[in-house]
Amino acid sequence: MAAGHRSVPDGQGRVGRPVAGGRTIAAAEAAAGPGTRAGSAGPIMRVRSASAPAPGRAVNEDLAFQFGPLVGVLDGATVPEGFDTGCRHGPAWYVRHLAARLGLAAAARPAATLVSSLAAAILAVRADHGGECDLDHPGTPSSTVCLLRSSGDEVDWLVLCDSPLVLDVGGRVDVVVDDRLETAMVDLRRMAATLPEPADDGDRVDRFRRAVGLQRERMNRTHGYWVAAADPDAAYHALTGTVPLRGPGGLRRAALLTDGASCAVEQFGLFDWAGLLDLLTTEGPGALVDRVRAAERDRPDRLRRHKPTDDASAVLCEFDPA
Ligand SMILES: [Zn+2]
Numbered sequence: 001m002a003a004g005h006r007s008v009p010d011g012q013g014r015v016g017r018p019v020a021g022g023r024t025i026a027a028a029e030a031a032a033g034p035g036t037r038a039g040s041a042g043p044i045m046r047v048r049s050a051s052a053p054a055p056g057r058a059v060n061e062d063l064a065f066q067f068g069p070l071v072g073v074l075d076g077a078t079v080p081e082g083f084d085t086g087c088r089h090g091p092a093w094y095v096r097h098l099a100a101r102l103g104l105a106a107a108a109r110p111a112a113t114l115v116s117s118l119a120a121a122i123l124a125v126r127a128d129h130g131g132e133c134d135l136d137h138p139g140t141p142s143s144t145v146c147l148l149r150s151s152g153d154e155v156d157w158l159v160l161c162d163s164p165l166v167l168d169v170g171g172r173v174d175v176v177v178d179d180r181l182e183t184a185m186v187d188l189r190r191m192a193a194t195l196p197e198p199a200d201d202g203d204r205v206d207r208f209r210r211a212v213g214l215q216r217e218r219m220n221r222t223h224g225y226w227v228a229a230a231d232p233d234a235a236y237h238a239l240t241g242t243v244p245l246r247g248p249g250g251l252r253r254a255a256l257l258t259d260g261a262s263c264a265v266e267q268f269g270l271f272d273w274a275g276l277l278d279l280l281t282t283e284g285p286g287a288l289v290d291r292v293r294a295a296e297r298d299r300p301d302r303l304r305r306h307k308p309t310d311d312a313s314a315v316l317c318e319f320d321p322a
Contacts, residue, residue, distance in 0.1 A: 042152030043245050043319040047071055050285035051313035054260070055293060062258050062311040063095040067103035069151065073313045074099055075144040075163050075258040077227070080212055086137025089129065094141035097125045098228060106149065114147050114158040118228065119235035126230055135230035138216035142229035145238065146256045148317060153244065155251050160238040161227040164262050166273050168253040169243055173274045178239050180225035184218045245319055253277050253318050260312030261288055268295040277316075285314040 051073075053060035061076035076091030087094075101121035109117065126135055133140070144161035157176065159165050165176040192211060218224030226237035243251045255277055264270045270291055271279065279288055289312045296309050 042150065043250075043321060045069070045150045046318045046320070047315060048280075048285055049313070049315040050289050051311070052289050053311050054309040055296075056309075057311075059092050060311050061091040061095060062260065062313040063099050064256075064313045064315050065099045065103070066315075067106060070103065070106045070147065070149045071256065071315055071317060072099065072102065072145065072147040073163055073256045073258050073315055074146075074228075075161075075260070075311065075313070077142045079139060079141075080208070083139055083209075083212060084137070085139040085141060086134030087129065087139075087141055088133060089141065091141050091143070094125065095143050097128045098122070098143055098145075101125050101128070102147070113240075114149060114156050115235045115238060115240060118145060118147070118158065118160070118238065119232040122228055122230070122232040122235060126232075129230075138213075138219065140230045142219065142227045144258065145228050146258075148254055148256060150245070150317075150319075153246065154242050155245060155254070156240070156242050157254070158238045158240045160234065161225065162259045164257050164259075166255040166257065166277060167243060167251060168274075168277055169251055170247075170249040171252070173272075173277065175273050176239055176241070178226075181227070184215065184225045188214055188218075251319055253281065253316065255280055256313075256315040256317075258311065258313040260310030261285075261292060261314040263310070264288060264292050264295065268292070268299055270295060280314060280316040281318065285316055288312075288314050 047066050049064040049066070049071075051060060051062050051064040053062075061078055063074045063076075065072055065074075074095040076095040078091060079085055098121055101124040102117060105112070105117040105120040105124070109120075112120075129135060144163040145158065146160075146163040146165050147156075147158040148165070149156045157165055157167075159176045159178050161178055162181050164178075167174045167176070188211060191214070192207070195207065220226055220229060220231050220234050226234045228234055243249075245251055259266070262276075265273055265276050276288065279291070292312055293309075
């Protein structure tokens with residue numbers, strides 16, 4: 001299984017997928033007001049976030065949120081045009097409801113693990129669909145999940161699918177990447193490469209349809225990839241961990257990113273992970289989104305293969321010394 005927690009001292013991430021075109025748009029950057037002191041005497045957590053839809057798109061299928069000590073980013077899977085999902089709501093609805101249900105689950109059971117809260121939230125969103133959607137449909141709305149929760153003395157985190165977490169732990173930068181989706185896609189691309197070249201546009205469309213069908217077959221399956229959708233079991237396949245907030249190995253900063261923002265490092269190589277944390281700290285999350293939009297315009301050689309541009313979200317959590 002290719003999922004893992006890795007230290008990236010040189011900041012070199014995965015190499016990636018193309019993007020084309022795009023223009024800078026103003027990111028909705030918000031300082032989340034005064035810090036949250038979750039525990040009685042723990043360090044104050046200060047949170048800043050930005051989330052912006054892809055240029056030219058009105059709907060943002062990403063979502064960044066904070067409910068007290070719980071912060072997160074979600075990245076709803078875009079449905080390719082013309083594909084059925086069995087759901088009358090869609091990805092933006094799904095991420096809004098999943099975020100709200102995560103907040104409720106964490107409020108109702110503050111001592112529960114993040115895995116347990118995520119499972120409860122997925123289950124609650126099943127009910128939110130209202131009974132008219134086919135939740136067994138392979139195209140049912142889905143989302144990545146990246147969560148961090150401060151309990152005063154330590155921080156719990158959870159990463160599910162392609163939304164990485166960057167941790168500055170006592171001056172060392174660790175990156176948590178769940179690359180099971182990427183591994184599945186590499187596998188599918190290898191299979192696709194063995195097929196004959198499409199003869200015309202009809203063949204191309206047919207081939208794309210089959211590729212999407214194959215990807216859907218791997219969602220939330222052993223030896224496939226795991227993502228928040230309609231199956232609460234996915235929560236139990238998330239990467240999780242806990243880091244202390246005190247002492248020399250204590251957490252100083254954390255960045256929660258959707259792949260539309262992490263591509264600054266992973267695709268465009270604008271800076272390493274430590275440089276990304278420094279940019280977030282000095283200029284704020286909106287500046288990171290602006291840098292990505294500029295790179296999408298100016299560095300077409302680094303464009304991702306399957307998306308011209310993407311929704312982008314970043315949350316920075318900073319911890320003052322106790
Ligand atoms: Zn629905």
